[in-house]
Every structure is written in structure tokens, then in C-alpha cells.
Amino acid sequence: MDPLKTLFNLSGGYADTQILMAISQLDIANHIALGNSKSYLELAKELSVNEEVLLYLLKNATGLEIFHELEESEGVFRHTPLSIALRDQEYRDFIMMKASIYSLRSWESLFSTLKSGNSDNKTLGFNSIWDFLNNNKEENEIFNRSMTTLTRRLGPTIVEKSNFMNFETVTDIGGGHGFLLQEVLRKNPHLKYGINFDIKNSGDGNTNEVTSTNVDKRYKTMVGNAITDEIPETDCYILKHVLHMFKDDVVIKILKKIGEKLKSNGSIFVYELYDEELKNQKSAMSHFYLHLMLVTGGVERSNKRWREVVQKAGLQIKEIEHIPNSVEMPVLAIIGCGPSGLVSCKSALESRLIPKVFERIVISVIPMIGQQRCVVNNKLIDLQKQLSSDNTPFIIISRNYADCVLAEKIHVVQHPITEIQGKTVWFANGESREIDHIVFANVYTYELPYLCEEVLRGLEYNPNDKLMPIVLHKSTIHPTLPNIGFVSWFSSAMFPIIELQVSWLALVFSEDLAPLTKEQIAEDKT
Numbered sequence: 001m002d003p004l005k006t007l008f009n010l011s012g013g014y015a016d017t018q019i020l021m022a023i024s025q026l027d028i029a030n031h032i033a034l035g036n037s038k039s040y041l042e043l044a045k046e047l048s049v050n051e052e053v054l055l056y057l058l059k060n061a062t063g064l065e066i067f068h069e070l071e072e073s074e075g076v077f078r079h080t081p082l083s084i085a086l087r088d089q090e091y092r093d094f095i096m097m098k099a100s101i102y103s104l105r106s107w108e109s110l111f112s113t114l115k116s117g118n119s120d121n122k123t124l125g126f127n128s129i130w131d132f133l134n135n136n137k138e139e140n141e142i143f144n145r146s147m148t149t150l151t152r153r154l155g156p157t158i159v160e161k162s163n164f165m166n167f168e169t170v171t172d173i174g175g176g177h178g179f180l181l182q183e184v185l186r187k188n189p190h191l192k193y194g195i196n197f198d199i200k201n202s203g204d205g206n207t208n209e210v211t212s213t214n215v216d217k218r219y220k221t222m223v224g225n226a227i228t229d230e231i232p233e234t235d236c237y238i239l240k241h242v243l244h245m246f247k248d249d250v251v252i253k254i255l256k257k258i259g260e261k262l263k264s265n266g267s268i269f270v271y272e273l274y275d276e277e278l279k280n281q282k283s284a285m286s287h288f289y290l291h292l293m294l295v296t297g298g299v300e301r302s303n304k305r306w307r308e309v310v311q312k313a314g315l316q317i318k319e320i321e322h323i324p325n326s327v328e329m330p331v332l333a334i335i336g337c338g339p340s341g342l343v344s345c346k347s348a349l350e351s352r353l354i355p356k357v358f359e360r361i362v363i364s365v366i367p368m369i370g371q372q373r374c375v376v377n378n379k380l381i382d383l384q385k386q387l388s389s390d391n392t393p394f395i396i397i398s399r400n401y402a403d404c405v406l407a408e409k410i411h412v413v414q415h416p417i418t419e420i421q422g423k424t425v426w427f428a429n430g431e432s433r434e435i436d437h438i439v440f441a442n443v444y445t446y447e448l449p450y451l452c453e454e455v456l457r458g459l460e461y462n463p464n465d466k467l468m469p470i471v472l473h474k475s476t477i478h479p480t481l482p483n484i485g486f487v488s489w490f491s492s493a494m495f496p497i498i499e500l501q502v503s504w505l506a507l508v509f510s511e512d513l514a515p516l517t518k519e520q521i522a523e524d525k526t
């Protein structure tokens with residue numbers, strides 16, 4: 001390793017940020033059709049940008065595994081899993097939020113924050129990030145959409161773990177777009193009303209989300225500062241990703257204020273990133289620690305620190321829980337303060353993917369490369385690693401597959417692949433072939449390496465049964481594990497069927513369909 005080269009490259013990290021930002025802002029990923037390629041000349045014309053600069057931007061992006069430049073035609077690019085992800089507004093929003101001007105300026109103030117321990121927004125031209133967002137409509141929209149994306153993924157689990165049954169009214173302090181509060185109201189028809197109390201002008205960003213969907217009539221908004229203004233009086237308070245933006249003294253002040261309003265049977269639910277988990281992650285998420293300090297002056301807290309802070313506010317923690325890490329982010333802690341307690345759930349940390357007590361988890365054998373939304377077959381990953389970087393796998397659903405097989409353009413080989421060297425693929429029977437492309441994953445073997453022996457026995461799992469290795473009710477649920485759903489666990493599972501299974505499981509797990517009894521499941525294993 002040449003230290004000069006390494007340090008030179010590392011110190012250009014800002015370039016990667018800006019490249020990602022430009023790609024997202026121009027929405028380049030949606031200008032290249034899936035499965036197709038496009039030249040930078042065509043792209044420059046469509047995007048009305050300079051050809052030469054675009055060419056080098058795209059070449060640099062390939063170094064980040066975003067787009068792939070065809071070897072045979074310079075300046076022509078096709079998709080990679082990451083560029084495919086960037087076709088999705090959600091992912092572009094996250095990039096634009098992280099690389100927005102207030103974030104960049106906050107990072108410029110690293111040295112000053114290092115000296116003072118405080119976020120230095122004032123010298124950067126705004127009082128706080130909220131002040132900045134209030135005055136920048138577009139940035140505010142992006143911020144709110146990103147927060148809502150996170151909440152949309154985490155919300156249902158959070159709501160499920162928090163018991164609102166004893167309450168009639170609820171305030172979401174710093175509720176942003178209001179998605180979580182909507183979810184709480186939707187799942188708790190007994191609640192009289194919920195107030196989204198947020199410092200940000202709710203006129204634009206906040207109501208955007210809730211007016212576009214059917215706003216619950218019980219949903220109200222109130223603009224206010226939780227530190228200086230009067231807080232509404234309700235039975236229960238929610239604070240999600242809010243208190244981590246403040247130093248201990250401010251958190252104590254806010255909690256004290258809420259505590260004064262809290263009735264004897266009231267509760268405060270605090271949802272924050274799980275500090276202990278963050279510490280184990282070297283790169284991306286530990287940036288987040290610093291990012292939070294620089295942008296907001298706040299900090300992620302350990303369980304111990306939470307206990308101290310809550311105690312100083314004159315409140316008592318009933319329970320700290322770790323909920324499953326469903327959005328590839330560190331596990332959240334739920335803290336219930338005040339006289340009444342929280343429901344319990346097992347720590348996902350103890351058992352990573354599959355908790356000892358089964359939470360509601362759907363296992364699919366369909367690998368979603370690049371999106372990490374489901375469990376990926378380990379063997380496929382091993383093989384993927386052997387592919388040259390020119391051959392980044394991508395997902396495609398093709399109508400022409402059967403025709404290509406008939407025309408012998410695709411050769412079906414029934415032996416497992418053991419090795420890939422350049423264009424040569426070796427099979428388990430010792431034969432090898434020269435190939436142009438590999439079509440993976442049109443046939444699956446079923447493996448459950450993440451489930452323990454005892455559970456597999458309970459499932460009557462038979463790995464040699466290639467048609468249906470586990471016999472399940474509606475091919476999705478087993479009587480011994482009614483809280484775990486299996487999707488596509490039978491031969492020839494096609495997307496429409498998978499879609500139906502997922503929808504059905506979602507209904508069952510969300511209890512929109514009456515929960516199944518063990519007897520029902522056992523009776524009808526088909």
C-alpha cells in the first residue's frame with residue numbers, strides 16, 4: 001500500500017459525495033433503461049449538461065459501483081445494483097439529505113465543533129438545522145421525505161411494540177411529517193386524538209405526507225418549540241429521533257416539562273438509535289455519530305446514559321427494549337418513562353436475524369441483490385464474489401428466456417457451479433464451459449443456515465425435497481412457528497404468487513385478518 005496514494009484518495013471523500021449528489025439531482029439512473037446501456041453523449045443531450053464533464057463524472061461513478069462502463073464501447077454505461085437502487089426516489093432523497101448544504105457546511109465546522117463541543121450552525125449562517133429547513137422549502141421536503149421513509153419502514157414495528165391501550169390522547173413531539181402518529185391512530189381506533197407538535201412550520205412539509213393519504217380526522221398539528229413553549233397535555237407522548245438532537249441538559253429540560261404534564265397512568269415512548277450497536281460499526285454509521293454532533297449538537301446515548309438522563313428529569317424508565325433492525329440501521333431502543341410501562345419484546349441483538357422468540361419475519365429465497373431487503377442465499381454471494389467486476393449481477397425479469405433456451409442461446413446446465421475464472425465456469429461434475437453471461441437464480445436450492453437444528457426439526461425441513469422442503473399452511477406458515485412467514489418456499493414460485501403470499505402474510509401479521517389458530521394452520525398444510 002502506497003500511503004501517499006491512499007491518503008490522496010481518502011482526502012477526496014467530498015468528491016464522492018458530490019458525484020452521488022449530481023447523479024441523484026439529475027436522476028441519471030432513470031435515463032438509462034433497465035437492461036439497456038446508453039452513451040454519455042446521448043445522456044448529456046437529454047440532461048442538458050456538458051458532455052466531457054458528464055463522461056468523467058460517470059467514469060468516477062463506476063469506481064463507486066454506480067453504473068458500469070462497457071468494455072467494448074468506451075463512454076457507454078449500463079446499470080449496476082446500486083444505480084438501479086438510485087432509480088428509486090427514496091434512495092435519491094437520502095443522498096440529497098446527507099449531502100445537502102447544511103450537512104456540508106456543518107462538516108466544514110468540524111474543527112470548531114471539535115474545539116467547542118458545540119454545533120456551529122450560527123457561524124454557518126443559520127441558527128439551527130430547523131431554522132435552515134424552515135427557510136428552504138425544497139430541502140425541508142427532502143428531509144421530511146427521508147425521515148418518513150425511515151418511519152414508514154420502522155413505524156409498524158414500533159407501533160406494534162408500544163401499547164397505547166391505556167391512553168385516550170397522544171402527542172408526537174417533533175413528529176415531522178406525521179407518518180408515525182398517523183400509524184398510531186390507525187392502529188388504535190380507541191384514541192380520541194393525536195397532536196403532532198413540531199417546531200417546523202407544518203404548512204408545507206409536515207402536512208404533505210398526511211394530506212396526500214387519508215388523514216385521520218383525529219390527527220392535529222401544532223407548531224411549537226418543545227424547549228421553550230407550552231406542550232399540549234395528553235395521556236401519552238412519543239419522541240422518535242428527536243432527543244438525540246440535544247445535549248443532556250436540554251433532554252432533561254424537555255423530559256421534565258413532559259413529566260409535569262404526565263398523568264399518573266401516562267407514558268412517554270422514546271425511540272432512538274441503539275448506541276451500543278452503533279459503536280460496533282466502523283464506517284458509515286459512526287459517521288452518523290459525528291454528523292449528528294455537527295449538525296444538531298446532539299448525541300446518541302447508551303442505555304446507561306439514558307437511565308441517568310431520565311432519572312435526572314425526575315422520571316423512571318420502565319423498560320428499554322431493542323427492536324429488530326428492519327431498515328439496515330442500528331437497532332432502536334424504546335424507552336418508556338413515567339408511571340406506566342411498556343410491552344416487552346426480545347432483543348434482536350441476542351439473535352440477529354432470527355430472534356429466539358420468533359418475531360414476525362418473512363424469509364424469501366429470492367435474492368434482491370443491492371437492496372438488502374431480504375435474506376440472500378450465502379452460496380450465491382460466494383459465487384458472486386468470484387465474478388469479475390465487469391460482470392456485476394443485476395436483476396431482470398425476461399419474457400424471452402424460454403425463446404432463448406429454445407434457440408440455444410441459453411444453455412441450461414444442471415450441475416452446480418463450483419468455480420468461476422474469467423469467462424470459464426466449472427461445474428460439480430468436473431466439466432467447464434466458456435460463457436458470456438450467467439443467469440443465476442432461475443432455480444433455487446433451499447437452505448436455512450440461520451435456523452438452529454431444533455427449529456428445523458420442528459419445521460420437518462427436508463433439504464432433499466426440491467419441490468417443497470417444508471410443508472406449510474398456504475405454503476407460508478408452519479404450526480410450530482406461527483409468527484414466521486415463508487415466502488416462495490416451493491418449486492416454481494413465481495412473482496405473482498410471491499406477491500400474493502406477501503400480501504396475505506401482511507394481512508395476517510398486521511391482524512387485519514383474524515390471527516390463525518394453531519389448529520387451523522395444522523389442519524390445512526398444503
Ligand SMILES: C[S@@+](CC[C@H](N)C(=O)[O-])C[C@H]1O[C@@H](n2cnc3c(N)ncnc32)[C@H](O)[C@@H]1O
Binds near residue numbers: 199
Ligand atoms: C430527526 S426529525 C424526526 C422526525 C420524526 N419524529 C421522525 O422520526 O420521522 C426531528 C424533528 O424534531 C423537530 N424539532 C426539532 N427541534 C424541536 C423542538 N425544539 N421542538 C419541537 N420539535 C422540534 C424537527 O422539526 C423534526 O421534525
